[in-house]
Amino acid sequence: GAVVSQHPSWVICKSGTSVKIECRSLDFQATTMFWYRQFPKQSLMLMATSNEGSKATYEQGVEKDKFLINHASLTLSTLTVTSAHPEDSSFYICSASGGWDGLGKTFGSGTRLTVV
């Protein structure tokens, strides 16, 4: 079945530094990837949608200059949190789709980011 690998699973960084999170589709080509953020005991909120080779589409209220998304290949998308601050501490999770049938079915295992 379709597998999505997300790395790292957790990261602690200092305020002001940047952190990169990778999302890879291991056994299929992901034409579209989605990035979500989940604060403690809250629901998942869609941050952005990225299509391979195109600029990401960001949801309202999500700063595109702060959350840089690159989807340069059909198997890899990255989310970079630039100049991270404590309020960016959250659980980030990606989802990948290779086509209509796979929509919404495959998620990465998530990355817990703590900014100190």
Next chain:
Amino acid sequence: AQKVTQAQTEISVVEKEDVTLDCVYETRDTTYYLFWYKQPPSGELVFLIRRNSFDEQNEISGRYSWNFQKSTSSFNFTITASQVVDSAVYFCALSGYNNNDMRFGAGTRLTVKP
């Protein structure tokens, strides 16, 4: 605008009890998808089911069953004979045809006690 409401914040049951998790949605789309996910304490999101708006058939998978009723905009999830391993947060979600506008409900935390 799309919206998903899971009115039950937390549910606690004793093992072997049946439990139903409610989900009510709002959308103006004629074609849409509904989902249920399980999120155990480890955090990963486990896909349980996807249902499209044209398929109102109820579905059963082992101890899990889903009741989709367009007339009441509901997509409820029932676990029969609950087990301790069912303890998790369960999310209902709604998306348009391209999945690029997926909206999650607030989630229901289910605790199954032995």
